[in-house]
Amino acid sequence: MTVPANGWTWRLHDPTGGVVDPDDLGVAVPVEDAQAEAESWLGEHWRELLERGAASATLVRGDTVVYGPMGLAAS
Template sequence: MVWSWRYENRNGEPVSPEGVPQEQFQTQADAETWLGEHWRDLLEKGVDQVTLLEEDMVVYGPMSLHPAE
């Protein structure tokens, strides 16, 4: 199984931020750890929210990258 994040704007449309590779992970835990380390970079590059995918199936999301107010 391959896990990945779909990067999205506020409207839920997929985005491909410049300089951000589409990472693939062997486990859900690896994907979540990676996001925990890189969410600020994604936000700075125009990603508003992410959705976790296992292959092509949505596991959860969308999940906002913006801090709660």
Template sequence: MPWSWRLQRGDGGAATVPGLPEETFTTQADAESWLGLNWRELREAGVEQVTLLEDDVVVYPMSLLDPG
């Protein structure tokens, strides 16, 4: 089953990051590793929240904003 991230702006709309293609992963660990490597670039591009999907089923959402 493919794993992927849904990228969202602060208003909840879909976000895209120029130069960073959408990817699918074969495992949850691969998807989470990718996020660990790319979260700063995502945040700098205006992505405020990501949602991990397995196929099209939501696994969990995560904010990229600083807590506080």
């Protein structure tokens, strides 16, 4: 997926840390206009992502990593 330079989205990772295509998990990760919107989306969907095989997520803006990866499992 190509992310616009100012778009905020999540890069998903499997348990080994490899990048996972959201289509392979049957989910659509949106590109948001603001960091808070992207973070809210993950807050609402992390359980589903975990159930479908994602183990962690990295917040990106365009091609730049903002933070992560962070684990999706509840601690």
